Amino acid sequence: MRYALDAVQMKNLDKKTIEQIGIPAMVLMERAALYVAEQVREHAKPTDKIIAVCGTGNNGGDGIAAARILHLWGYHVTIGIIGEMEKFSKECREQWKIAKNLGLSIRTEWEITEYNIVIDGIFGIGLGKPVSGEYAKVIQSINQSDCYVVSIDIPSGISASNGQVFGCAVKANETVTFGEQKLGLLLYPGATYAGKIHIADIGFAKEKLDSLTYTYYETTDLDKLPIRMPYSNKGSYGRVLVIAGTESMTGAAYFSAAAAYRMGAGLVKILSAKKAIPVLQGMLPEALFAAYDEEDYEEQVNKALEFATVIVIGPGLGVEAIAKKLLLKVCKEAKVPLIVDADGINLLAMLADEMIPDVLQLTDEVERLHQRIYYIKEILPEGTILTPHLKELSRLTLYPLNKIPCNLIDIASYCTYNNLMIYVLKDSRTIVASKDLRYINVSGTHGMATGGSGDALTGIIAGLIAGGLEAGKAATLGVYLHGLAGEEAAKVKSTYSMLAGDMIEALPEVLRNHD
Template sequence: MQYLVTSSEMQHYDAHTSQTIGLPALVLMERAALAVVNQLQTEDFNLSRVALICGYGNNGGDGIAVARLLKLHHIDVTVYLVGLPNSASAQTLQQIKIAQHYQIPVMTSLPDSLSSYTTVVDAIFGIGLNRNVSGEFLRAIELINQSHADVLAIDIPSGVCADTGKILGAAVKAKQTVTFAYSKLGLSFYPGLELAGKVTIADIGIYADKPASHYTFEQDDLDKLLPIRANDSHKGSYGKVLTIAGSQNMSGAAYLSAKAAYRAGAGLVRIYTPICNSTILLSQLPEALLSPFTPNHVNFTELETWINWASVIVIGPGMGVSDDSHQILSYVLNHATVPIIIDADGLNVLSQDLSLLKQAKSPIILTPHLGEMASLTKRAIDEIKHNLIAIAKTFSQKHNVICVLKDAKTVVAQPHKPTYINQSGNNGMATAGSGDVLTGIIAGLIAGHLPAAQAAPVSVYLHGLAGNNAAEKLNKYSLLASDIIEGLTHILPN
């Protein structure tokens, strides 16, 4: 697991390390500079002539220290200072004095162009920026982006909000970014993620005395995340998934969700669907149990039998928005005592009457994409897209649900717990049925005895890894939802 920290969390960790633990700030600055120089020297940067554009804060101090270390390697360096000298931190003033003793050119005005430099190091703002850039800072960013040189950003590209990834007026476009201790939240979301280029996290000795409020998974976590399968197990050992899905001419979503649940390890999957889907589902997925019903004549006594049979319930994929859908969703929420995953048309029905959630007696996972979240919250899609974390958190806490808000970087929010930000996946997964597959994976892991609070973020991560595997074998243009299911077979451990 990797922390994704906000600017205030990082500033707290930094202060705790230097002030409470007693590791001097100048030592941290030196270690940061060493990490940047190592990146410059081991990666594909042309170091024939290097300009370092530095602010007067500690980010600028890091940049000036980098200039000194490069000078020791006989590299031609020039430092350009941007901003007001009276705003300088004590550490940056010290670095300026040291650089001057090393006879490094330290210029207090920007050049007309940076075109003569082969590499530019961006050390203007760091993570503390909280307003739009203007004046001399704006000109510095424009000069960097116009230079055609290789650009390395220190900690975060200047002009990118460390908490959201938004551009604050203007921002540096870097080839690479070296960030310190932990990745910053703004490096996980577009456009910050794209502007940062390749991101390297450098350990410089900063100590986190409390957990961060956001996290992500890494490949090394995979074995520790999955439920354990016993050698003496049988199909009943891995739970029973009830998938309530499908409608007239909409059997595909039921198939994808049910098959994904099996591929994620479920022991038994039962599909509760209109009778018109029976033949095609039995032929597509003979492993599934089928319980068809007649539209407009739902037998709720029979439905209750299957609710009581299930270890986890999926409701919504391809089921349509109808009186049947509303009645079935209401009945499930009112009678189930096992985790319920509401997706697709289940969410569309729910958006008409959010009070249905008050009936729930068990953990609820909602898996909306942006359009479905707009219906649930009565907010514009653009507003949600640019405030994924805040909106997912607020909704989760207000309705006491686990909210899996799907986008290029999916967010999993749940009450009183850290928020998961997914880093796996690719744009080929933006295809019909991808969400049905995710719903099935969540159900499969819960059936295999992973608690809902863990199954939601783990499934999102697995879904992305499976999509990456499929894209490697095929390509991003041609990816189908069924390819993601097959990708699971290659990324899950034996």
């Protein structure tokens, strides 16, 4: 598990290292510059011409120092200064003096087309306003060139906290970032500008980060999988109840149930509409089945709840009156972990529309969101997992859909404030958040943007809970495994042709080496 910090957290870590630990800023800068220079050397030929485009802050100082190191290694390097030299930071000015004393070429005017490699040291993580004027022109010239670009800490023009573009930004082939990963390098669109990311340990203070610091997983985190015991039986690995599907939407129920089985659940029961059962039996004969209708749904739900150690409700359930009754009964009676997905989330939004219509009149988007979440938490059992994609999240919270992608970090905090629900906010970078949990997922591929993918994720999470993981860990590990399965499926089917079922069938390969 690794951490991903925002700009404020990283600045605080930098400040602590310098002021409390006592490591001088110039020492940190020299180490940072060495990492950058070594990365450039991996790609540079002796005949290449390199330019370090440097601003006047410490990011520029890093660039000047990296240029000097490459110069001493025998490379043809120019330093291009952008901005007023009178505004040099203390460390940047010192690096400029050293470079000048060594006779490096330092220019304030240049043509990017004269060079093969660009070191981007224009802005660091502290940028907080749109890029304009001379800076925008330089960034555009870099992006329009054929140069190989290495950015220092973060591509200039990208927010370190949320990955948004401040007007324009450098498109790097590689980014060398320092200390810890930056949220802005993981979130889109920042991730598309960063290229290959290298995390360099330059000596920042090691400290325990709080629970609201974002984490992400690597393959070593698969050791968090539930333990399989030699002496065990199907009753040892939990019982998943999937309340899902209608006659016209059997696929969603199947994907959730099949994924739960593939994830190791001992037993899976599907509670669905009567006309859907024959179809589902043919699709997944390993499952148990129960049917409901308008007359006997309460009795069937009661029986099914007695069976379950974890419950999934919503995939392909529809939003008719009977579906609403099922959801309300399950929310009232459930005594085990509950996952609400798809139509379950749409039903919650509809209930909120009916019960608190005055919220629709509020103009403040965050206040509307808080009112909706407060109502929803009164319906759902504590610890419920909700798995909305962005459109479902907009329906649930009334937060404008077009504003969600650039505010997903903040929305995760808004949704989890003062409640114990767990939100799995599905996007290209899915976020899992609760009152004391923040996780950002980095596995997966764009081939997963296909129908049924979210239903499979729900089943994977349910299977992990059935196997013994607590809900928060199951949600984070489930999202990560889902992404790995997508990557594995893409190797075989391609990102164009993969289907939700391919991801489920890829799970065994992902899990094979961790059995």
